[in-house]
Amino acid sequence: MQNDAGKLLPEIVRSDETGLLTEWLKLQGASGVSRGTSEEDVREKSRDFLRGFAEAVQHGNLTDIDAPEWESVRQVLTDVSKSGARNGLTPAQTATFVFSLKQPLFTRITSKSNDVETLASELWTVSKLIDQLGLHTTELYQKGREEVINRQQRDILELSTPVVKLWDGIVALPLIGALDSERTQVVMETLLEQIVANGASIAIIDITGVPTVDTLVAQHLLKAVAAARLMGAECIISGVRPQIAQTMVHLGVELHEVLTKATIADAFAVALKRTNRKVVVTDRAAEAQRA
């Protein structure tokens, strides 16, 4: 029985590959799979898929798509689902790529089988096979989406924690966005690493871009300050907005023993003073001002 089932499929695919492709493409167009991708691209992918599919079914293995002979088919599906995930197609749209192949295959099988029993078993085999491929596509789609999300998360983390060198021995960390424990960890690590790399003795933490400072955020900030101090660098917190200063006082948040400044410029002035430097107005600038 197992050998009998699936005998028709290889024959159909071999004999009528072009017909299948045309009909399949038409169905894909109708269901909107091709949206967002060029028609040629879809045609090429479908052709590749059918070719791999035809080759794979010739081996007689219609039950296990993890087998090596299905490698090229899996490859095409990987491409389709990854590009679907990137181009914002829904999982259903992506899976329809495979599922829309069912109809052309079924009509051909129906027209070729003589008795009901063969028809039923043939349809069952093909249906199971296509379902497997469809599930595989959805799984890959999901993986593709997860990759996108992970990459974005990493990007955001890295983007949001740049440590900039202001002068020899002075680094600044402009914080943007809410501070949670995970981000504090990253912020702290980057800050400490950059303190070592730049041989910095003063670090300015600018919180202009931090929307709210509650007790938890203050605690995180103090942790970073304490860690920097252990490495031998002094921290100045700058960019405390008036509202935030008020909120902090209302909440009873105290940043004791940490120097706070309203703007990063003030903090930089203090940092220069601590490192025995000063900014002077040159003669030419003074002249220009007088003129």
Place this chain on the structure above:
Amino acid sequence: MTGQRIPILQLGPFLLVSIQIDMDDQTAVALQDDLSNVIVRKGARGVLIDISALDVVDSFIGRILGTIAATSRILDAQTVVVGMQPSVAITLVELGLSLKGVRTALNIERGMDILRASEDESTTDVDDDDA
């Protein structure tokens, strides 16, 4: 293991302790003992403790560092801990040990600067008193 001692080197009026091995608790206690003895014997004015080679500092070692600093201060010697690794600093903060009262510096050179500066300050103070 009990025989392991951390060498204490003299650099002018200061002492240099470079911890190059993973300290166990006994070694740390021994260091504390030795150091206080040497400070008194040599009349040292400052102590530099270099921990740049330490990858792991547990709460006990962290506390010992604090005790060493406090003891030295009573014996009129400044303690500066230098070269702490970022990971160690984070661990200590997470453990709630921020080593208050211990001065820190990025490297030995900076640590030496701090000791010299405070030495200068204290000598000028004395001069002022005389005048």
